[in-house]
Structure formats: structure tokens, C-alpha cells
Amino acid sequence: MDTAALSPDAGIARALPADFPRRVLLAVTGLSPQIVTETLYALALRTQPPWLPTQIRLLTTARGAEHARLNLLSQEPGWFHRLRADYGLPDIRFDAECIEVIRDGAGQPLEDIRSQADNDATADALTEAVRALTADPDCALHVSIAGGRKTMGYYLGYALSLFGRPQDRLSHVLVSPPFESHPLFYYPSPGERVIHTLGPSPQPLDCHQAEVTLAEIPFVRLREGLPDALLAGRARFSGTVTALNRVFGPPALTLDLPARRIRAGGIDLVLPPAELAFLALFARRARRGEAAVPAPPKGAPDTIWSGWYLTERRLIGGELADLDAAERALRLGMDGDYFSQLKSKLQRRLREALGPAAQPYLIEDGGRRPRRYRLPLQGTQVTFAALDRED
Incomplete structure (x- = not known):
């Protein structure tokens, strides 16, 4: 981990990404919102030093947004609130307004990503979200590519490569089997909590025994090669990549x-x-x-x-x-x-x-x-x- 992060826009040196006053966890999700609680658990409890976001932002489809809202933010099961209570985590802004539904070219919410036009709309939404967040010199951004479709993870990681600064990080969360991808597993519990394996012969599993690891992913920072106009205006994925290719051509x-x-x-x-x-x-x-x-x-x-x-x-x-x-x-x-x-x-x-x-x-x-x-x-x-x- 970079121990000498520097915010180039503000010219303020800070020792670690955790020292920044605004810290945003940005993730994409599909129908498995567990990656939010798994990633938050790993950042807060398995990372040294701990990195606690001040805000969580999700980008997802209309179906994914409903899954995230009901599973993470409801009173029951409300897994995000339960994680905070179980481990005494501080206030983190994460509510329905923090869940952004990707929209198509006509401005309609995407139900799923099925066509090239849907892919393009997704790429543009993720690119603009990363550009806007990295425009704030007081913000340290942590991007998780663990959730959503593979193309969503690719676009999100590439967007961070385009706009990321020294204080920004990219990661994937790893969950030990048989808890990985289990629909009832959200994070390792502080005490015994039993769920059962899926299939014809269910076996009990104790969530307290699960292991969750954060795998930080190195990425090439291309931000310094971008013209100021691309850093300041709304960013489309294809246009930004085309401009960058021209710049380095x-x-x-x-x-x-x-x-x-x-x-x-x-x-x-x-x-x-x-x-x-x-x-x-x-x-x-x-x-x-x-x-x-x-x-x-x-x-x-x-x-x-x-x-x-x-x-x-x-x-x-x-x-x-x-x-x-x-x-x-x-x-x-x-x-x-x-x-x-x-x-x-x-x-x-x-x-x-x-x-x-x-x-x-x-x-x-x-x-x-x-x-x-x-x-x-x-x-x-x-x-x-x-x-x-x-x-």
C-alpha cells in the first residue's frame, strides 16, 4: 500500500488514504449485494490500517438496486445496519439515495445489461461517477469490482485507471468456500450464526468461521496524461479512451x-x-x-x-x-x-x-x-x- 499518498489537486500531503476527510467506497452490484458488506467488513476489520468509508455509493441496474435496498437497508434483514451494529462501526452514509440506477440512452432505468447500447450506457455511467468523485481533492476513493457483471467490473476498473490518483485504491473481495456466493452469507459474524449449504443434503455452516480477504489490485494511473478538459467535463467512456489514444499516439x-x-x-x-x-x-x-x-x-x-x-x-x-x-x-x-x-x-x-x-x-x-x-x-x-x- 502507498504510504505517501498525495492529493495533487490540493497540494496537500497525507500519510494514508484513511487520512482523507471524505472516503468513498464505490461498487457495482448485480443481484448479489453481499459484496458491499463483505468489502466493508474487509476494509474495516481485515485491513491494516483500517479504512472506514464516510460514504458508500453503488451503481447497479433497476433489479440490482431493489435487491440492494431490501437486503442491505431494510429493517429486516438490513445486513448493512447489522454489520455496523455487530462490529461497532461509526456512521457511514449509505441510504437509498446512494444507490444509483444506470440509465439507457433514453434516460430509462436499465433492468439488465443485454445489448451493446446497454454496455455503452453502463460504461459511460461508471466513467462519469469515477471522474466526478476523483475531482474532489479531499476524497479518497476505494473502488470494488467484486460485484455485478464482468463488463461492469472491467469498465469500473478501467475508469479508475483513467482518473485515479495516488490516494485511490482498487480491490476485489475474496470469500472462503463454501460461503462464497452463498445467498445468505453477508459477512463473518462476531459470534455463531448458522446457515446451511445449498443442495439436496443441506449441511450447517457457521458464519463465524468464514474468511473474507481484500485483494488490492494494482492499476496504471493515466490521469496525468489526460487534458484538463477531460478532467473537468462530463466523461463518456468511449470518448475518453479515444482522446487518450490520440494524446499518446x-x-x-x-x-x-x-x-x-x-x-x-x-x-x-x-x-x-x-x-x-x-x-x-x-x-x-x-x-x-x-x-x-x-x-x-x-x-x-x-x-x-x-x-x-x-x-x-x-x-x-x-x-x-x-x-x-x-x-x-x-x-x-x-x-x-x-x-x-x-x-x-x-x-x-x-x-x-x-x-x-x-x-x-x-x-x-x-x-x-x-x-x-x-x-x-x-x-x-x-x-x-x-x-x-x-x-
């Missing part, structure tokens, strides 16, 4: 100068004319295979640099007043300060939009003196063309 840059838009790594963004012209200058040099060049000196305006830059500004067009202002500012040439300001603004916008995937599209300086600047793309990776606004 071969770099490709398209510039649509009249529309003031670029497409970098499959992500579209609008740039102000000043930053777009600066990028276009370097993109055109990369497309022609030209060598890296030194920046203009500070305090010594260079008319070659201003000529390159103003050519791109004129191709972009826009407000005449803006273009006139740029031409007046550069009438004697471009100096190093003007160059540095344009570069800094462009790099910041690209990093905000693309995250770590911005690297191939940043103007690099060679890493040593004398500094020489270029866009590190091959000519075939740069295109000047109109972009489809509906893409």
Missing part, C-alpha cells in the same frame, strides 16, 4: 489560420492571433525541414524575425486594429523580450489544453547554450488546412 499538428484553430494530438483549441502566428511561424519552418534558429537579442530589434511573424499575422487576418498595433510595435523589428512573451503565452495555453501531451507541440530551445529554437515535429506531421468545425 504519434504527434500531428493541423493549423487552420483563418479560423484561428489548431488540432494537436486530436484535440482542437482556439488560439489568439498573436500566439497562433508565433506557432505558425515555427510550424512552417518544421514543415519545410528548416533548422533551429536563435531568438532575436534582447534590446536589439531584428527585422527578419518581425517579417516572419507579421507574415503569419496577416494570413490569420482578424481585426485591423489588432494587426495595426502589432505592425506598429514591430516597426523596428522584434527583440528578445517580445519573442519571450509570445513563447511563454503560447506554451502556457498549450499546456493548459493538452497537459503532458503538449510536449511535442512546445517550442524547444535545444537545452543548452547558445539557445536555438524549433518546433520538434517532422514535416509530415504538420499540416496547414481548414478544420471541420463538427469534428
Whole structure:
């Protein structure tokens, strides 16, 4: 277990996931809601240090929600309440409002997952739930993939891989036979409690003798490679995976100068004319295979640099007043300060939009003196063309 969890969004170091003020157990269930009490038992009583959720969230079908509500939250049998009472667990928010029914494309509750459309709706619901919970820097999320259909577990685990942070965990609960999958077993009892095996010759079983183990599952965290837009907006599974594949695919840059838009790594963004012209200058040099060049000196305006830059500004067009202002500012040439300001603004916008995937599209300086600047793309990776606004 990671003993140095860090919440990157808040910048607050905490020793363990258990130290976070909000702790959410997120699970999927089908017709066997036992995984909720089994997982809670394992987290609270078989994990060192114990991890006690402040809230439990379930995602399930309409049938699964009814099974969970009646078996876990009713007065009788009310297995969730009985577990808390048996082991003196603190208050945990878990009520009917914490059970979310997955809905289809038309907004209707899913009775079961039978079609590709049902699968897609399930994937989107699980992905958005994980994205929303991991957006809270004060929340530590524990995801259980023990319940529900296998596809539900897959989508939930993959969603955590996409959005999970250092304080988040993924697990599966293991129950010793013959208690595993027994419809009357919910957790090891503190004292003797008898149930019977299923079949033609029932045999008594003591729930006190059952063993429940939490198997923590390592997962690859891809969150740092996601653009900010995917972290902030509602997330669909297929769209997030497609965007991530584009981000980590071969770099490709398209510039649509009249529309003031670029497409970098499959992500579209609008740039102000000043930053777009600066990028276009370097993109055109990369497309022609030209060598890296030194920046203009500070305090010594260079008319070659201003000529390159103003050519791109004129191709972009826009407000005449803006273009006139740029031409007046550069009438004697471009100096190093003007160059540095344009570069800094462009790099910041690209990093905000693309995250770590911005690297191939940043103007690099060679890493040593004398500094020489270029866009590190091959000519075939740069295109000047109109972009489809509906893409």
C-alpha cells in the first residue's frame, strides 16, 4: 500500500488514504449485494490500517438496486445496519439515495445489461461517477469490482485507471468456500450464526468461521496524461479512451489560420492571433525541414524575425486594429523580450489544453547554450488546412 499518498489537486500531503476527510467506497452490484458488506467488513476489520468509508455509493441496474435496498437497508434483514451494529462501526452514509440506477440512452432505468447500447450506457455511467468523485481533492476513493457483471467490473476498473490518483485504491473481495456466493452469507459474524449449504443434503455452516480477504489490485494511473478538459467535463467512456489514444499516439499538428484553430494530438483549441502566428511561424519552418534558429537579442530589434511573424499575422487576418498595433510595435523589428512573451503565452495555453501531451507541440530551445529554437515535429506531421468545425 502507498504510504505517501498525495492529493495533487490540493497540494496537500497525507500519510494514508484513511487520512482523507471524505472516503468513498464505490461498487457495482448485480443481484448479489453481499459484496458491499463483505468489502466493508474487509476494509474495516481485515485491513491494516483500517479504512472506514464516510460514504458508500453503488451503481447497479433497476433489479440490482431493489435487491440492494431490501437486503442491505431494510429493517429486516438490513445486513448493512447489522454489520455496523455487530462490529461497532461509526456512521457511514449509505441510504437509498446512494444507490444509483444506470440509465439507457433514453434516460430509462436499465433492468439488465443485454445489448451493446446497454454496455455503452453502463460504461459511460461508471466513467462519469469515477471522474466526478476523483475531482474532489479531499476524497479518497476505494473502488470494488467484486460485484455485478464482468463488463461492469472491467469498465469500473478501467475508469479508475483513467482518473485515479495516488490516494485511490482498487480491490476485489475474496470469500472462503463454501460461503462464497452463498445467498445468505453477508459477512463473518462476531459470534455463531448458522446457515446451511445449498443442495439436496443441506449441511450447517457457521458464519463465524468464514474468511473474507481484500485483494488490492494494482492499476496504471493515466490521469496525468489526460487534458484538463477531460478532467473537468462530463466523461463518456468511449470518448475518453479515444482522446487518450490520440494524446499518446504519434504527434500531428493541423493549423487552420483563418479560423484561428489548431488540432494537436486530436484535440482542437482556439488560439489568439498573436500566439497562433508565433506557432505558425515555427510550424512552417518544421514543415519545410528548416533548422533551429536563435531568438532575436534582447534590446536589439531584428527585422527578419518581425517579417516572419507579421507574415503569419496577416494570413490569420482578424481585426485591423489588432494587426495595426502589432505592425506598429514591430516597426523596428522584434527583440528578445517580445519573442519571450509570445513563447511563454503560447506554451502556457498549450499546456493548459493538452497537459503532458503538449510536449511535442512546445517550442524547444535545444537545452543548452547558445539557445536555438524549433518546433520538434517532422514535416509530415504538420499540416496547414481548414478544420471541420463538427469534428
